[in-house]
Structure formats: C-alpha cells, structure tokens
Amino acid sequence: MGLQAYLVVGALLFSLGIVCLVTRRNAVAVLMGVELILNAANLNFVAFARFGYGALDGQMFAIFSIVMAAAEVAVALALVLNLYRTIGTIDVDEADTLRG
Numbered sequence: 001m002g003l004q005a006y007l008v009v010g011a012l013l014f015s016l017g018i019v020c021l022v023t024r025r026n027a028v029a030v031l032m033g034v035e036l037i038l039n040a041a042n043l044n045f046v047a048f049a050r051f052g053y054g055a056l057d058g059q060m061f062a063i064f065s066i067v068m069a070a071a072e073v074a075v076a077l078a079l080v081l082n083l084y085r086t087i088g089t090i091d092v093d094e095a096d097t098l099r100g
Contacts, residue, residue: 027091
C-alpha cells in the first residue's frame with residue numbers, strides 16, 4: 001500500500017469531519033467531527049513520516065496532536081455538561097446567548 005492510499009483515507013476522514021461539523025447541531029457530534037479532522041491530520045503526518053518525508057517528525061507531530069486532542073475533549077465535554085446543566089439541551093443553536 002502506497003502513500004496515495006493513506007492520503008485518500010486521510011482526505012475521506014477530513015471530508016467526513018467537515019460534513020459532521022457543518023451539518024450537526026448536537027455538541028457531542030460536532031466534537032466527533034473535530035476528532036475526525038484531527039485523526040485525518042495524524043494519519044497524514046504518520047504516512048509522510050513512514051514514506052521518508054520527515055523521518056521521526058511525523059510521529060512526534062501525531063503524538064502532540066493526540067495529546068492536544070485529549071485536552072480539547074476534556075475541556076469541551078466540561079463545556080457541554082455545563083451547557084446542558086444551564087440550558088437543558090446540548091443543541092449548539094440554543095447556545096448563542098449567555099445567560100447569567
């Protein structure tokens with residue numbers, strides 16, 4: 001399997017993530033779309049590193065991206081839980097105003 005196959009899979013993951021981000025109203029589904037986009041980028045980093053375009057740098061970027069995604073999920077889920085507790089729904093369209 002060559003580099004092009006990995007890039008096609010990465011492009012499909014990225015496209016699915018964008019579609020999920022644009023079409024979903026549920027905050028958890030939006031977060032899943034963001035994770036798909038990050039996984040597509042990680043796949044491309046590792047694929048380029050595997051085929052000699054950056055040696056170990058691709059793996060290091062992928063590990064850094066996974067750590068950042070874990071931190072992002074922790075903060076985002078805390079925000080979603082707080083949104084649900086305050087408004088009573090996790091619909092992102094309902095979260096356009098702040099209530100005190």
